[in-house]
Amino acid sequence: MSDLLLQVLSWLSYIERPTVLLQLLIVLAVVAVVAVCRLSRRRRWIQGPLALAMPHLGQLLIGLACLVLAVGGQPFGLALLLALLWLGWSALGLLQRLMLRWLPEREVHRLDTRLIRPLYLLAAALLLISEVDSLSSLAVIPLGQLMGVRLSTEKVFHALLVIYLVLVGCGPPAAGIAWLLQRALGMSDGSRKATELMLRYTVVGLGLVAVAVNLGLNTTALIAVAGGLSVGLGFGIKEVFSNFVSGLWLLFEGSVRPGEVLMIDGDPCEVRRLGLRATLLWRDRDNAELLIPNQTFFTEATTTYTASDRMRRSQVSVGAAYHHDPATVIALLEATALAVPRVLPMPAPKALLQSYGDFAINYTLRFWITNPMDNGGICSEVNQAIWAAFQAHGIVIPFPQQVQYELPWPPQDPHTPPGSGA
Amino acid sequence: MAEPWKRTENGGMMPAMRRPLLTLLATALLLAGCGGRVQVPTPLHLALVTNSDQRLDNDLREDFQNRLKLVERGLLRIHPEATVQVAIYPVDQLLAAIQRRSRAGLEPDLLFVNGDTALTLLRDGLVVPYPASPELLQSFEPSMLERVRDPQGRLAGLPLMVQTQVGCFNRRQVPEPPRNLDDLLRLSASGRPVGLSVEAVELVWSAGSLGAVPALIQTLKGQPLSQANQQALVGWLAWLQQAGGQQRVMFFANQQEAIAAFLAGQVAWIPCSSVNLGMIRRHLGSNLGVAPLPDGPGEQRAAPFNRLRVIALGRHSSGNARRLALAFARFSANPLSQRTMTMGSLTVLPANRFVNLPLQSSQQLQAMHTALDQGRQTNALAALIHGNDGRLPQVQTLFTRLVFGEATPPATAEALVQLLQPKR
Numbered sequence: 001m002s003d004l005l006l007q008v009l010s011w012l013s014y015i016e017r018p019t020v021l022l023q024l025l026i027v028l029a030v031v032a033v034v035a036v037c038r039l040s041r042r043r044r045w046i047q048g049p050l051a052l053a054m055p056h057l058g059q060l061l062i063g064l065a066c067l068v069l070a071v072g073g074q075p076f077g078l079a080l081l082l083a084l085l086w087l088g089w090s091a092l093g094l095l096q097r098l099m100l101r102w103l104p105e106r107e108v109h110r111l112d113t114r115l116i117r118p119l120y121l122l123a124a125a126l127l128l129i130s131e132v133d134s135l136s137s138l139a140v141i142p143l144g145q146l147m148g149v150r151l152s153t154e155k156v157f158h159a160l161l162v163i164y165l166v167l168v169g170c171g172p173p174a175a176g177i178a179w180l181l182q183r184a185l186g187m188s189d190g191s192r193k194a195t196e197l198m199l200r201y202t203v204v205g206l207g208l209v210a211v212a213v214n215l216g217l218n219t220t221a222l223i224a225v226a227g228g229l230s231v232g233l234g235f236g237i238k239e240v241f242s243n244f245v246s247g248l249w250l251l252f253e254g255s256v257r258p259g260e261v262l263m264i265d266g267d268p269c270e271v272r273r274l275g276l277r278a279t280l281l282w283r284d285r286d287n288a289e290l291l292i293p294n295q296t297f298f299t300e301a302t303t304t305y306t307a308s309d310r311m312r313r314s315q316v317s318v319g320a321a322y323h324h325d326p327a328t329v330i331a332l333l334e335a336t337a338l339a340v341p342r343v344l345p346m347p348a349p350k351a352l353l354q355s356y357g358d359f360a361i362n363y364t365l366r367f368w369i370t371n372p373m374d375n376g377g378i379c380s381e382v383n384q385a386i387w388a389a390f391q392a393h394g395i396v397i398p399f400p401q402q403v404q405y406e407l408p409w410p411p412q413d414p415h416t417p418p419g420s421g422a
Numbered sequence: 423m424a425e426p427w428k429r430t431e432n433g434g435m436m437p438a439m440r441r442p443l444l445t446l447l448a449t450a451l452l453l454a455g456c457g458g459r460v461q462v463p464t465p466l467h468l469a470l471v472t473n474s475d476q477r478l479d480n481d482l483r484e485d486f487q488n489r490l491k492l493v494e495r496g497l498l499r500i501h502p503e504a505t506v507q508v509a510i511y512p513v514d515q516l517l518a519a520i521q522r523r524s525r526a527g528l529e530p531d532l533l534f535v536n537g538d539t540a541l542t543l544l545r546d547g548l549v550v551p552y553p554a555s556p557e558l559l560q561s562f563e564p565s566m567l568e569r570v571r572d573p574q575g576r577l578a579g580l581p582l583m584v585q586t587q588v589g590c591f592n593r594r595q596v597p598e599p600p601r602n603l604d605d606l607l608r609l610s611a612s613g614r615p616v617g618l619s620v621e622a623v624e625l626v627w628s629a630g631s632l633g634a635v636p637a638l639i640q641t642l643k644g645q646p647l648s649q650a651n652q653q654a655l656v657g658w659l660a661w662l663q664q665a666g667g668q669q670r671v672m673f674f675a676n677q678q679e680a681i682a683a684f685l686a687g688q689v690a691w692i693p694c695s696s697v698n699l700g701m702i703r704r705h706l707g708s709n710l711g712v713a714p715l716p717d718g719p720g721e722q723r724a725a726p727f728n729r730l731r732v733i734a735l736g737r738h739s740s741g742n743a744r745r746l747a748l749a750f751a752r753f754s755a756n757p758l759s760q761r762t763m764t765m766g767s768l769t770v771l772p773a774n775r776f777v778n779l780p781l782q783s784s785q786q787l788q789a790m791h792t793a794l795d796q797g798r799q800t801n802a803l804a805a806l807i808h809g810n811d812g813r814l815p816q817v818q819t820l821f822t823r824l825v826f827g828e829a830t831p832p833a834t835a836e837a838l839v840q841l842l843q844p845k846r
Contacts, residue, residue, distance in 0.1 A: 006505075006507070007507055010465035010467070010505070010507040013464065013465045013467075013743075014467075014528055016740040016742065016743070017527055017528075017738055017739065017740045017743075018740070019527035019738050020526075020527050020528060020738075023526070023527065074527075075524070075525055075526055075527030075528075075738060076525070076526075077522065077523075077524075077525035077526030077527070077528075078526035078527065078528060081526065130519070130522070131522065131523055131526050131528050132523070132528050133509045134469070134509035134510055134511045134515075134519065136478050136510065136511065136512055136515065137478070137483065137508070137509045137510040137511070138509075140478060140479050140480045140482075140483050141480070141483070142480055150480070152480060
C-alpha cells in the first residue's frame with residue numbers, strides 16, 4: 001500500500017516541469033474565463049450568439065492554445081486531453097437527452113448519475129494516470145493479503161469495479177428479462193416486479209461469488225468465514241439479517257410485492273419497493289413515503305386488498321328522517337351508488353338499514369370498487385350523489401335539535417308555565 | 423450583506439471570512455515549508471521495459487526494484503534528496519506510451535531500455551542524445567557504443583548492462599550440458615526433450631553455431647551472398663528443419679511458452695535470457711543448470727543475441743530532475759555500481775569494461791561471460807536489425823513453416839534473403 005501511495009505522490013513532481021505547468025495554467029485560465037462568462041450570462045451581461053456559444057467556449061479556447069503550443073514545438077497533450085475530457089463530459093448531457101426519448105426520466109437520471117458519469121470519471125482518471133505512469137506496472141503493486149491471497153492493485157480494482165457494476169448495472173437487464181417473462185407467461189405486474197428483484201439478487205450473489213473466485217480466495221476459507229459470520233449475525237447484526245431474510249421470504253411468498261396495497265394505520269398504502277432492509281410504501285392521503293422494516297410484515301398481521309384480486313368493498317353511512325319509508329330509502333341509495341361511475345355494477349351495491357338512532361334511521365351503503373387506493377375519492381363521490389338524490393326526492397337528513405331554556409330560581413309553582421312572568 | 427468580521431451567534435466567524443483565512447494560512451505554511459530547511463524529495467521517474475520473454479508481475483517488479491536499490495542506496499549518499507520512482511512497461515506498449523506521454527511533456531526522466539529501443543526513441547525525438555564526456559565513453563568497448571549510436575553519431579543512451587543468452591538445463595534430467603549442436607540432438611534422442619522458440623532473435627544463436635551469421639550480415643547490408651555464405655545459410659536452416667523433425671525437440675511459438683514448459687518439466691533444456699535466471703531459479707532451485715549455448719560441430723561458435731541495456735534521457739525533465747538523472751546514470755555506470763549490480767543478482771553483466779568479476783566463483787557468471795564473448799559476432803547484426811524491427815514477425819512465420827516441414831531450406835533461405843535485404 002505504501003508503495004502505491006509513494007508512487008501516487010510522486011506524480012505531483014511533474015508540476016515542476018515548465019511545460020506541464022504551462023499547460024495546466026492554460027487550462028486553469030480558460031476555466032476561470034468560462035466561469036466569469038457563465039456568471040455574465042446568468043446576470044445577462046452577455047446576450048445573443050455569444051451567450052449560445054458559451055458552453056463550448058472553454059474547449060475551443062484550449063484547442064486554440066494547443067494549436068499554438070504545437071506550432072511552437074511545445075508539449076500540448078495534457079491540455080488537449082483535459083479539453084477532450086471536458087468536451088466528453090458536456091457530451092454526456094446530450095446522451096442524457098437522447099436517452100429521454102426511449103426511457104422514463106427517472107430511469108435516465110438513475111443511469112446517468114449511477115452508471116454513465118461514474119464510469120466516465122473512472123475512464124478519465126485512468127487516462128490521466130496513464131499519462132504519468134504505467135497502468136500495467138501499477139496493476140501489480142501488492143496492496144496486502146486476504147485469507148492468504150496476495151491482493152494486487154489490479155485484482156482489488158477489478159473486484160470493486162465488478163461489484164459496483166453488478167450492484168448498479170444489473171437493474172435494467174433484470175427489468176428487461178422480467179418484462180420478457182411477463183410477456184411470455186402472462187404474469188401480473190406484481191409478479192414481474194418480484195421476478196425482477198429476485199433476478200437482481202441472484203446476479204448480485206453470483207457476482208460476489210465470481211469476484212471471490214477471481215481474487216483466488218480459498219473456498220474452504222470462505223465457508224469458514226461464512227460459518228463465523230453466522231455466529232456474528234446471531235448477535236451483532238441480527239436485525240439487519242432478519243430484515244434481509246424477511247424481505248426474501250416475503251418476495252417468494254408474494255404477500256408483499258411492489259404494487260400491492262396494504263393497510264397501514266388505517267390508510268391504504270401501495271408498496272413501492274421491497275428493499276434489502278426495509279419496504280418503501282406510498283400513502284396517497286398525504287403523499288408520504290413510509291419506510292417499514294421487512295420483519296414488521298413478517299411478524300405482524302397485515303391487511304391487504306390485493307392478495308387474490310385488487311377489488312375492495314367499501315361503504316358509506318347516512319341517516320334519513322323517521323317519516324321516510326325505509327324501503328324507498330334503500331332502493332334510492334342502491335340506485336344512487338349504481339349511478340356513480342367508479343362504483344362497480346357487479347357485484348351490485350347493497351344498502352342496509354343499520355339501526356334506529358336518536359333522531360334518524362341509520363343506513364349503510366356498501367359497494368365494490370376496482371382500485372383500493374381510490375377508496376377515499378369514490379366514497380366522497382357516493383356521499384355527494386346521496387345528498388343530491390335525497391334532495392331530489394325530498395328525503396331529509398335529520399340532525400339533532402336541542403331546545404335550551406332558563407330555569408327560574410328559586411323554583412316556582414310547578415303548574416306555572418315557564419316564562420309567564422308571574 | 424454580512425460584515426466579514428462579524429461573529430455568528432455561536433461565536434464562529436462567518437464562513438465567507440473563514441475560508442480565505444484558512445487558504446491564506448495553508449499557503450503560508452506551504453511556503454514556509456518550501457522556503458525553510460525542510461528538504462523536499464525530488465522524485466526521479468524511471469521507466470523500465472520488460473523483454474518479450476518476461477511477464478510483468480509482482481515478482482518481476484520486485485526483481486527490478488531490488489536491483490535498482492543497489493544503485494539507489496549509493497546514489498542517496500551523494501544526493502540525499504533523490505527518490506527513484508519506477509514505472510515498468512511491457513515491451514510492446516513502451517513506444518506508444520512514451521509517445522503519448524512525451525506529447526504531454528510527462529515522459530519519464532530516465533528510460534532503462536534495450537539499445538535498439540533507445541535508438542528508435544532517439545530517431546522519433548522521444549529522448550535526447552546522451553551527453554557523455556569522452557572520459558566516460560572510455561569505459562565502454564567501442565563495438566558496444568556503436569550499437570547505440572545513430573547514423574549522425576549521437577548516443578541514444580549510456581550502456582549499463584548486458585543481458586546474455588545462455589542455455590538453461592534441468593540438472594535432474596541433464597547431468598552434463600550439451601557443448602555443441604550434435605550433443606544437443608543426442609540429448610533429445612536420449613529422451614530428454616529440448617525446447618526452442620521460433621522467434622527470430624531466440625534462434626539466431628544457432629546461426630552462429632552453423633556459421634550463418636556472416637550470411638545474415640551480408641543480407642542485411644544488401645550485399646550479394648557468396649557461395650559459401652549461401653551454403654552456410656541453407657545449412658543452418660536445414661539443421662533447424664532436422665531439429666524440428668526430431669521427436670523430442672519441441673518448437674514453441676514464443677519464448678514465454680518455452681520457459682513455462684521448462685518450469686513445468688516438459689523440456690530439459692532451453693536457451694534463455696540471463697534476466698530470467700532469478701525467476702527460473704525460484705522455481706527450480708538448485709536443479710537449474712546454466713551453461714553457454716552449444717557451439718557448432720566445427721570451429722563455429724554460437725552467436726547468442728545479447729541485449730544491451732542502456733539508460734536514456736527523457737526530453738522534458740525539469741532542470742533539477744535532469745541534473746539528478748545524469749548523476750544517476752553516471753553513478754550506475756561506475757565500476758563499483760556495475761560490480762554491485764552484477765554480483766547482487768548474477769543475472770546481468772556490466773557494460774563497463776573496467777569491472778573485474780570473480781568469474782571462477784560462479785558457474786552461472788562464467789556461462790554469462792562466455793555468452794558475452796560468443797555474442798561479439800552478433801554486435802554487427804544487432805546494429806543492422808533491431809529487436810523491434812517490423813520484419814522479425816515475418817521471419818518467425820518463415821521459421822514456423824520451415825520447422826513444420828511446409829517449406830524447404832533453400833526456399834526459406836531465398837525468402838529470408840528477400841525479406842531481410844534493404845529495399846532499394
